[in-house]
Amino acid sequence: MSVSIRLxxxxxxxxxxxxxxxxxxxxxxxxxYLEQVGTYNPILAKDDANRVRLVEDRVRYWLGVGAQPTDRVARMLDNAGIKERAATVNPSKGEPGKKAKERAEEKAEKLREAEEAAKAPVEAAAEEAPAEETGAEESTEA
Incomplete structure (x- = not known):
């Protein structure tokens, strides 16, 4: 019989x-169920001592005989310092979805086009400016 510690x-x-x-x-x-080893009241504030109440010695006994806690209960046991829980790694969780990536690429492309359009008149003006300056220097020399 497989035994679990759960809510x-x-x-x-x-x-x-x-x-x-x-x-x-x-x-x-x-x-x-076989035994009640604690209570959890999610309505109470997170820092309230009565939010999670555990009978530690019974929890340790059941863990010792092979009971497997569910993920939520494992988090509670980790916070209580009874059983350490390995951190889960999900690198793709924070990654945006396919449509969001497409929208971001389109937005980046529009920004690049706008920057290039803004640079073109500045570059053309920069090319014309030295020609005007040389013309002004010639008129002052004469």
């Missing part, structure tokens, strides 16, 4: 309250 939902609609339980991994979420 079991309680509370009213839009007012969740969770029990942290040890249950057979095939049992329903809110069904029969």
């Amino acid at each position: 079991s939902r309680g509370g009213a609609k839009k007012r969740p309250y969770y029990k942290i339980i040890v249950a057979n991994s095939r049992a329903p979420r809110d069904g029969k």
Whole structure:
């Protein structure tokens, strides 16, 4: 029998309250469980001491006999200092989607075109300016 440490939902609609339980991994979420080892109240402030309450010695026992915590419970155990959780690495999570990349490329292309259009009159004026200066110097010499 594989055992997991997971959350079991309680509370009213839009007012969740969770029990942290040890249950057979095939049992329903809110069904029969082996033992309740804590509670989690997401409505309370994050710095509130009663937000996550654990019975540490029972959690350590169940981890010792092979119970596997779910990801959410593993985060809670890591914050409590009971079991260290390896950081997950997902490099593509922050990467924009295909359409967003296309829009960014189009925007960059428009900016490049605008910069080139702005440079062309400045370069033409820069080429004409030395010719005017030499003409002005000739008139002052005469």
